[in-house]
Amino acid sequence: MSNRPIGVFDSGLGGLTAVKQLHSLMPCEDIIYFGDTGRVPYGNRSVETIKRYAAQDARFLLSHNVKMVIAACGTVSSTASNELNEMLNVPYINVIAPTAAAAAQATKNGKIGVIGTRATILSSAYKKALEKTDPSLKIFQRECPLFVPLVEEGFISPEDPIARLTVERYLKEFKDNGVDTIILGCTHYPILKPVIGEYVGMDVVLIDSGKETAKCAAAVLTENCLLNDHERSGECKFFVSDRTEGFSNIASIFLNSNIGENVSRVDIQKY
Numbered sequence: 021m022s023n024r025p026i027g028v029f030d031s032g033l034g035g036l037t038a039v040k041q042l043h044s045l046m047p048c049e050d051i052i053y054f055g056d057t058g059r060v061p062y063g064n065r066s067v068e069t070i071k072r073y074a075a076q077d078a079r080f081l082l083s084h085n086v087k088m089v090i091a092a093c094g095t096v097s098s099t100a101s102n103e104l105n106e107m108l109n110v111p112y113i114n115v116i117a118p119t120a121a122a123a124a125q126a127t128k129n130g131k132i133g134v135i136g137t138r139a140t141i142l143s144s145a146y147k148k149a150l151e152k153t154d155p156s157l158k159i160f161q162r163e164c165p166l167f168v169p170l171v172e173e174g175f176i177s178p179e180d181p182i183a184r185l186t187v188e189r190y191l192k193e194f195k196d197n198g199v200d201t202i203i204l205g206c207t208h209y210p211i212l213k214p215v216i217g218e219y220v221g222m223d224v225v226l227i228d229s230g231k232e233t234a235k236c237a238a239a240v241l242t243e244n245c246l247l248n249d250h251e252r253s254g255e256c257k258f259f260v261s262d263r264t265e266g267f268s269n270i271a272s273i274f275l276n277s278n279i280g281e282n283v284s285r286v287d288i289q290k291y
């Protein structure tokens with residue numbers, strides 16, 4: 021048993037989709053969330069920069085005595101996981117393995133699409149994880165850099181022509197090739213599920229990395245006897261590296277609930 025908080029970080033606020041899933045699976049757990057809003061996006065940056073930022077983010081969480089570090093960010097998970105694994109002295113969870121396992125289990129025809137940021141797709145981390153599970157799987161990969169700004173601008177409705185056209189442009193190849201499962205390999209993409217689902221068809225399974233990662237975190241905490249014994253609802257503390265004004269507006273897109281301005285600013289360069 022451990023009453024220390026779970027640490028979650030992301031390049032920005034998209035990782036709150038994972039916090040939402042963690043809270044619904046383990047409602048009594050306390051969570052420390054760090055969103056690197058001063059340096060987001062990570063998805064177009066070099067591997068060296070992503071690794072350096074990820075190490076600082078993780079060290080910030082360790083300074084809060086977390087019992088586990090979760091990289092909710094697809095870009096960090098696919099690029100910096102070896103380094104994070106080596107540096108951390110608490111369990112480290114990233115989105116790749118649990119999400120790939122769920123996709124391999126869901127597909128019926130063996131054709132899986134993977135979407136993510138440029139860095140995630142360039143790393144081929146999902147492709148490698150899927151092929152390790154089953155070498156006969158056929159993997160289609162596509163970077164979708166416009167999806168992050170679409171979500172942050174709130175262009176997320178299936179009725180929105182800009183959202184529909186962007187989804188069609190990126191996912192046409194998946195549709196033409198009969199992909200039956202798609203990994204939403206970036207924090208922001210679950211918010212576009214309704215638009216993506218309408219375009220690819222409701223029989224295509226959309227795998228949400230935040231949800232699968234939360235399930236994996238719950239399993240690891242249980243196996244290691246690290247769940248807390250609180251009977252109250254868990255508390256979430258939010259930290260960002262840039263302005264805190266307007267945090268609740270964007271956070272509510274990802275959390276689907278209003279958390280107010282309960283957020284503090286951190287100088288992440290110090291970590």
Ligand code: DGL
Binds near residue numbers: 030034
């Ligand atoms: N959080 C990032 C991810 O999941 C998306 C935003 C960014 O590019 O930093 O890959």
